[in-house]
Amino acid sequence: MIKSDRILGLVTILVALAYIASAFQIQASFLTDPVGSKTFPILIGAVAALCGLVIFARPDPDPEWPEMSGWLRLALATAVMIGYAYGLKPFGFVLTTALAGAALSWMIQPRIVAAIVTGVGLSAILYAIFKFLLGLGLKPWPAALTG
Amino acid sequence: MDLLSNLALGFSVALSPYTLMLAVIGCFAGTIVGALPGLGPSNGVAIMIPLAFTLGLDATASLVLLTSVYYGAMYGGRISSILLNIPGDEPALMTTLDGYPMAKQGRAGDALVISGVASFVGAFFATIGLMLLAPVLARVAYLFGPAEYFALYLLAFATLGGMASKNQAKAALASCLGLGIAMIGLDTTTGMPRFTFGNMHLMDGIDFLVAIVGLFAVAEVFFFIESHGKSSAIGVKLDKITIPLRDLKNSTVAMIRSTVIGFVAGVLPGAGASLGSFLAYMSEKSLGRGGVPMGTGNPRGVAAPEAGNNAAAGGALVPMLTLGVPGSGTTAVLLALLMTLNITPGPTLFTDRPDVVWGLIASLLIANVVLLIMNVPLVKVFVKVLMVPPWVLLPGVTMVSFVGIYSLTGSYFDLLLMVGFGVLGYVLRKLDVPTVPVILGILLGNSMEEALRRAMVLSDGDWTYLFSSGIAIGLWVAAVAGFVAPIFLRQFLKKPAIAPADKIVD
């Protein structure tokens, strides 16, 4: 089994090289200064690549990675959050928050009733706090319903 | 005697039952805003400005309200740092390092009391410093040009090596990551886009709040889900809450030293509270003695950054009042308020409007005392957060984070970035790559590059300009020492993690 840190080192080097390559593409303004737009990013990329090499050459012991089921739960949690991010604007705060809150709650403690109560409760309480106490202009309901 | 009569003038305008009530309201609101991830002191103060107008407050009363919120938020930021490992705002970042381990050991109450007292010490003495030295200190800003600022930022990054538990390359990688992210957006010097890939959302760069909330709050949720809460402070059996006199006594030196460092960092317009608390923590790590190693729940590790960032908050008022230069986002909002009230900060403010200046100083002192009185008993309430079941608390934290970030620009793009940072934070922490340097890189990256480029413009590309003043050379020496010392010490001590000499018999 290849050590995690070797992978980290390799990924770092690749990303750093891509970053440097991308830095060379930065358009130069004709009103330029002695250092220019590219130097600093290239420098950062170079140092990062060096760090990648060191990490690759001298890896630390592996951390304890989660089991397959653990990865699945994490992927699911990420998916819920991404869905929440996309849904917040078109579907309004109340519905999406209740759903996402319930889903996350269920992932932490798989009890369906408690999760639903948590989701709905959080949605209502947080809406009240944000709307009336902090005065954030959140839209509560889907745009399609309110026009 | 002048000073006392000035101060008397200040209290005569700032001390009335009405303003005291405003101070209490402001301190309370500020503490809450500070504790919520994503909402920091500058939001808190900005939210309060229309309120001040609605209530028809005069200049002094408005200042009392807003400075209470400002200091309240500075106090409040530590709460979520300690309890949940989520910095409430960026200056509270360093408080997570020892505060959260203390919470995991059941000592959340101690950590909150110590940091509360440290906040008071930092803020109180910074206010005294502001009172005694402001006109003199204003001149310090004249000594810092681009070369000096560059060396100062370099000093911060050079000491980062000591951050990582074992592998310095990982700390360096983390700061590169932060610096690299900071480069995204329009290049301020030439106006050319960098690493935006034509995406409008990236034009303005990545807000450090998105990174902070992602790397800490979202990553924390991932960690909890993966480990079933084994390594979390939530639900830990809490020790009885007492005043930890012994720890307070042991961290007295830390508080005083950090207050001085934080105050100086605050006075420099280019540094600010985050750098203040960072440098305070790092200097405590290398100079302080006593207790378990820093980073594993040492009370000095919560005292130092909290004294540092609150002192910096006070220090930041010096350039704001005497030069009109806002050293931080919050002082920029305060500056806006002053200008709306037709008070123009600048070198003549102290002589033109003594009522305003001394009223402000008096209200800072009042806010501090109110906060100390309010914060210590409230610790009992704060720690109750850890008794909320995780299946309610963590979804709640996630939702608060989402709304906080959503309110920045109202775009789903920032939310996606935040989730991305959450995934990144999870992987980095798994691989033992510290996340604090990432934030520091994002916070300071642009300023550091700009300082370098300005210096090179002024010197026509002559690199020796970077070493052309005594201050610059001093900072370079400190930076090199800070970088080399941990490597040297590690060789010397052989055993990296726990230095036996550091341990006192308890």
Place this chain on the structure above:
Amino acid sequence: MTIKLVRALGTSAIISVVAATSAWATECIAPANAGGGWDFTCRQIGKLLYDLDLVDSPVQVTNMAGAGGGLAFAHVVAERNNDEDLIVAASSATTTRLAQNAFGGATADQVRFVGAIGADPGVIVVAADSPFQTLGDMVEAIKADPGSVAFAGGSAAGGFDHMKPLQVLKAGGFTDIRKIKYIAVDGGADAITQTIGGFTQAMTGDMSEIVGFLKSGEVRALAVLTEERVPGFEQIPTAREQGFDVVAVNWRGLYVPKGISDEKFEEWGQKLQAVADSAEWKETMVANGLAPFTKVGGDFQGWIDGVIADTVELSKEIGVIQ
């Protein structure tokens, strides 16, 4: 008391970007961070609108920093085009960037400019101990050794503050503008600090930014870039009377979304005029070194178009854009 407080808290939304429309409050977008000129415009006009009972509830100020105002401009055009309760702070920086196509292809006719109610005169300032006594001294020094004088200013390279010394030098017969040293710092006060500290030899900015420092005697204004000397600051000579025919004033005003009704647009014009005519505004102008400059109503959009055309020409002449 408590009820009032809670209600006020409710209306105090800074973050109403989230709301597509908020029926109960006027919003003023300052397309920059707090503390700058646009923020000042929003807060000052917002406060006076409320104090003069021209709006029902306090105007909420939203700071939408990004791309030098470009983000706010794009936001208004794309998402708030019909919002009748929205005003946006504008200034010469807005037109300069529109002229230099720095807003990603956006054009001035995508919004409606309501008017300007004050102008911040451009100034060129040196530290009190500087050897330069007149603008001529400085121009001669630059002609002799272009690297000897560095300017600090609050706008990005090629921006409004940068163009001021370039225009002066051009008027003085020096055209190799790439040789002029200019560093962009975070605002006028920062530029002054760097100049007093001796890191730069001169500061280019607006009158409002230097008022306090003039009073304390730490800086000396070499020239003000107006047609006549500014009331209250008669001791500062104009560039024109020193033989450099350069006028650069930073007007402060508002624009509103394009899609609002003509009646509403007229109404904003009347409200802005009322603010301009108020005694409080006059007081504010004197305190902040603003010169009277009121242009509200129908011909303002035409005036803006003229300014933009002039700026395009000037930027090309100087070489800031190709």
